[in-house]
Amino acid sequence: MERIPILRMGNYLLVTIQVDMHDKLALTLQDDLTNRIIEANAKGVLIDISSLEIVDSFIGRTLANIASMARVLDAETVVVGMQPAVAITLVELGMSLPGIRTALNVESGMEYLRETVADHEESDGYIGDSTED
Amino acid sequence: MSKFLEAIQANRKSILQDWTQRLKSVDRRRDLLDDRELDTDAKNVLSAIADVPAETTPDDINAAGWQPLKELLANLSVLRAAKGFTPSETAIFVLSLKPSLFTVARQQWGKDAGELFLEISAINDFLDKLALHTTDSYIHGRDQVIARQQEEMLELSTPVVTLWDGIVALPLIGTLDSARTQVVMESLLQAIVQTNSRFAIIDITGVPTVDTLVAQHLLKTITAARLMGAECILSGIRPQIAQTIVHLGINLEDVITKSKLADAFRLALERSGRKVVRVDKSNGANTMSPRGV
Numbered sequence: 001m002e003r004i005p006i007l008r009m010g011n012y013l014l015v016t017i018q019v020d021m022h023d024k025l026a027l028t029l030q031d032d033l034t035n036r037i038i039e040a041n042a043k044g045v046l047i048d049i050s051s052l053e054i055v056d057s058f059i060g061r062t063l064a065n066i067a068s069m070a071r072v073l074d075a076e077t078v079v080v081g082m083q084p085a086v087a088i089t090l091v092e093l094g095m096s097l098p099g100i101r102t103a104l105n106v107e108s109g110m111e112y113l114r115e116t117v118a119d120h121e122e123s124d125g126y127i128g129d130s131t132e133d
Numbered sequence: 134m135s136k137f138l139e140a141i142q143a144n145r146k147s148i149l150q151d152w153t154q155r156l157k158s159v160d161r162r163r164d165l166l167d168d169r170e171l172d173t174d175a176k177n178v179l180s181a182i183a184d185v186p187a188e189t190t191p192d193d194i195n196a197a198g199w200q201p202l203k204e205l206l207a208n209l210s211v212l213r214a215a216k217g218f219t220p221s222e223t224a225i226f227v228l229s230l231k232p233s234l235f236t237v238a239r240q241q242w243g244k245d246a247g248e249l250f251l252e253i254s255a256i257n258d259f260l261d262k263l264a265l266h267t268t269d270s271y272i273h274g275r276d277q278v279i280a281r282q283q284e285e286m287l288e289l290s291t292p293v294v295t296l297w298d299g300i301v302a303l304p305l306i307g308t309l310d311s312a313r314t315q316v317v318m319e320s321l322l323q324a325i326v327q328t329n330s331r332f333a334i335i336d337i338t339g340v341p342t343v344d345t346l347v348a349q350h351l352l353k354t355i356t357a358a359r360l361m362g363a364e365c366i367l368s369g370i371r372p373q374i375a376q377t378i379v380h381l382g383i384n385l386e387d388v389i390t391k392s393k394l395a396d397a398f399r400l401a402l403e404r405s406g407r408k409v410v411r412v413d414k415s416n417g418a419n420t421m422s423p424r425g426v
Contacts, residue, residue: 079360079362080362082360082361082362083326083361084319084322084323084325084326084361086360087322087357087358087360087361088318088319088322088353088357090360091353091356091357091360092353096356096359096360097360100360102360102361102362103362104325104326104329104330104331104361104362104363105362108331108362109362
């Protein structure tokens with residue numbers, strides 16, 4: 001069966017969508033990704049949709065769902081490289097995806113993940129220290 | 134075939150001569166059209182009238198037989214519209230054929246008043262229709278010119294400028310309507326991708342009015358830019374517009390707004406980890422541009 005590969009890079013998971021998403025593929029990705037987050041104990045997920053040219057309300061909603069699920073599993077999600085046409089379509093569909101973090105490209109997306117995850121770890125460490133004290 | 138068309142065919146040469154003379158004598162635009170072009174035009178039009186298929190009647194100028202003539206006149210008018218002729222100058226080209234044809238009609242049927250009247254009114258009717266068609270085509274040509282100019286203005290009016298590495302600005306000037314906003318949105322998003330910009334400043338100093346529709350368009354653009362990973366700052370909101378926005382109940386709370394473009398630029402610089410500092414004058418004079426103080 002067709003699947004979207006999920007790559008692991010340290011603490012982060014990298015998903016590059018290279019094909020046109022159809023509904024079933026999106027649901028499979030949702031399943032796979034949530035499983036992988038647990039398996040890999042990932043702190044961040046980066047979804048690159050720069051090759052995605054067609055998007056509908058279902059795919060948009062699935063992306064939003066994936067982001068929310070990842071957050072529940074303690075992983076930050078950032079969606080990178082959205083094409084102008086896709087952005088316009090989503091806005092016209094009334095989906096502003098308020099819960100999703102976005103970045104221009106993989107590089108700035110990674111940068112964002114590193115910063116936020118590092119912040120989390122710092123603050124976690126700090127709380128740990130304070131409780132020990 | 135009607136009688137006057139036969140008469141035209143028989144006297145083609147003399148009519149053409151008479152007509153071209155008349156065309157040259159009326160006050161026409163020598164600066165726009167030289168004599169040779171005028172001669173060719175007149176000759177082509179006259180042959181299109183004379184060489185019409187035998188079964189075609191002049192009563193119905195929408196008949197298939199008149200198509201070549203109509204196309205010829207339409208092209209001519211469109212060309213003249215583009216050259217800068219006035220509508221009446223264009224129509225006079227056809228109408229000045231009337232006296233020439235009337236002369237021929239008098240020669241042919243001068244002795245029979247009833248016949249002469251019938252033919253003259255037929256000629257009159259026919260040429261009036263052609264002149265109207267010419268005017269219609271002229272206006273159509275003008276419309277095309279206007280549409281093209283509008284398109285060009287649309288492209289001209291939406292420049293996306295790069296203010297700094299990773300900061301683009303879109304100074305909007307003029308009223309925003311749906312068609313224009315679409316272009317604005319597309320060119321801004323395209324520029325964000327091309328320049329890899331994390332910040333986009335939309336400056337609406339030059340937008341005279343902001344109504345709910347315009348605000349909605351702006352919000353859409355800002356949301357689309359956010360989806361692509363760029364942050365939008367709205368600047369240049371005049372006091373009057375701020376009042377309108379609040380009175381209309383438009384929610385701009387999720388949008389960063391600044392009153393001046395400079396403030397927005399400063400914010401964008403700050404957020405991208407940059408700072409503008411004043412250079413110490415004594416040091417600055419040496420290191421600054423050679424044009425200096």
